[in-house]
Amino acid sequence: MPALPAPIRIRDFRLYWLARFSAVLATMGMVVIIGYQVYDVARSEYGMSIREASLQLGLLGLAQFLPLAILTPVAGWVADRFERRTVARIANGIDLCVALTLGWLTANDALTLPILFAFAALHGVARVFVGPAMAAIAPNIVPAKILPEAIAMGSIAWQVGSVCGPALGGFLYAADPAMPYWASACLMALAILLLTPVRKVRPPAITGHAHPFRQMIDGLSYVRGHRFLLGAITLDLFAVLLGGATAMLPVFARDILKVGTEGLGLLRGAPAAGAALLALYYAWYPLRSNVGIKMLLAVAGFGAMTILFGISKSMTLSLVALALLGMLDMLSVYVRSSLVQLHTPDSMRGRVSAVSGLAISASNELGELQSGLVAALLGPVGAVVFGGAAAIGVAGLWSVIFPELRRAKTFDPPPFLPPDEVAKEMA
Missing domain, CATH: 1.20.1250.20 (MFS general substrate transporter like domains)
Incomplete structure (x- = not known):
């Protein structure tokens, strides 16, 4: 019997890995710029002191947490009842819209704190649905014997994206403040396209009805x-x-x-x-x-x-x-x-x-x-x-x-x- 192939040699997993890396790269690059803009707008446009503007960063964390706290059980329920690629693509599509809108507002110098908080919360909504859906795809596209290797490789995609995304966002912002958002939108679109050819991942039949x-x-x-x-x-x-x-x-x-x-x-x-x-x-x-x-x-x-x-x-x-x-x-x-x-x-x-x-x-x-x-x-x-x-x-x-x-x-x-x-x- 031939040996099982490494996860990266499996076409569906390779597409999944690239999609995850692209989405993490986009997300981390966008998040770091949203935080910087909240602080910068608070200081320059609203005339806040360093302490007052620092408080706005704390409130930004609250705006991103509330969707997670409210929707985490719902997101798990959705990932267990609907086709998981579709859930992930829709959630990444929401993040793509967030990036495009923030890019346009940045390019037109139309950002305000309420707008930044609102779109940070919408980003939190997208993220809470992406996580369970993407995590549930990998076990369905690789053989069980190499699942630990697949999980480790998925972690590498996350960590490398978390390192490169903020650095990329920072350098692009220095060149043009709207550019990190345009780049994030392109990367989100790429993630959606990469997930599309992956075979459908339907959840198992539900035997219970617990809420x-x-x-x-x-x-x-x-x-x-x-x-x-x-x-x-x-x-x-x-x-x-x-x-x-x-x-x-x-x-x-x-x-x-x-x-x-x-x-x-x-x-x-x-x-x-x-x-x-x-x-x-x-x-x-x-x-x-x-x-x-x-x-x-x-x-x-x-x-x-x-x-x-x-x-x-x-x-x-x-x-x-x-x-x-x-x-x-x-x-x-x-x-x-x-x-x-x-x-x-x-x-x-x-x-x-x-x-x-x-x-x-x-x-x-x-x-x-x-x-x-x-x-x-x-x-x-x-x-x-x-x-x-x-x-x-x-x-x-x-x-x-x-x-x-x-x-x-x-x-x-x-x-x-x-x-x-x-x-x-x-x-």
């Missing part, structure tokens, strides 16, 4: 009743919620480091570059021992690198701090994601994953709101330093409140209760 919000509640109930899962998920939630520095990057690029949009693109891509390097290392040398304590130490290190970035006045040092921050965040996410999956029975993995995904979204977008609010009081440097110190505090506190985390030695899963016993626990 999607009921499923989310079941997942929350299960996590709340299992301390290990609760500790692992909330550790990431509160650490990133309090320690996120990315919301303040436009402030640092424009008014502190004074490196403009080109520098902003590099600053925004540095954490992803660090994360990609560590992911590549773990592909060759996987983590095997003392995983729990290493996750807690990684969160503390994430906080320390956040503080270093906050006090840095050097672009080189800031890039190094952000790259190390990304590496440590990747280590924490790698351990947490593995532990959550392996410590959850198969009958609950989907719902627990939905809860974990919502927690990640909350930590990122609400972290931007928290950073903006604190920056309005302490200034951007004070907000970043405060957030880093808070992340260190969370790591220490969680090691005491949830000793199960620091006692986790390996990724080996515990014995699970039978499905009927799981149901009794949730009742």
Whole structure:
């Protein structure tokens, strides 16, 4: 029997991978420019101070989080009931319209804060539907035996797009403020075209009729009743919620480091570059021992690198701090994601994953709101330093409140209760 081909040699997967890379490249390039424009418009057109404009960045995070919080269960339900390529193409089409409109408004110098907030929220709507649909396509177009390789390759598409997208957006903005949006629109159109020849991916027949919000509640109930899962998920939630520095990057690029949009693109891509390097290392040398304590130490290190970035006045040092921050965040996410999956029975993995995904979204977008609010009081440097110190505090506190985390030695899963016993626990 001939060996199974590598994922990239499968035509449908190759088209899917290129579509995902194009969409991530477009999205990350567009998001970094929206953030910069919000801050720049607030400073130049509305005459806001640095602290007042920093608050607008926090409100931008809230505008992007609300669609995720409201529509996450609906998006999962849609991906499980409709042809998944179609869902992904429609969602990317919405983002394409966002890019075209913002490009036209930028070219005609017609941007206002309400317009930027509205289109950031619409972008959030598109993103919440793209994620589940695209994630559900890969297992249907590659053989099961090479699915882990396909997932790893999909992660590479995300990380490389996250590194290159912000840098590309920043350099294009320096050449012409509307150009990043035109480029994003072209890349979104390319993603739609690349997905079209992929064979149709229809979801399996639905045997139950549970409402999607009921499923989310079941997942929350299960996590709340299992301390290990609760500790692992909330550790990431509160650490990133309090320690996120990315919301303040436009402030640092424009008014502190004074490196403009080109520098902003590099600053925004540095954490992803660090994360990609560590992911590549773990592909060759996987983590095997003392995983729990290493996750807690990684969160503390994430906080320390956040503080270093906050006090840095050097672009080189800031890039190094952000790259190390990304590496440590990747280590924490790698351990947490593995532990959550392996410590959850198969009958609950989907719902627990939905809860974990919502927690990640909350930590990122609400972290931007928290950073903006604190920056309005302490200034951007004070907000970043405060957030880093808070992340260190969370790591220490969680090691005491949830000793199960620091006692986790390996990724080996515990014995699970039978499905009927799981149901009794949730009742």
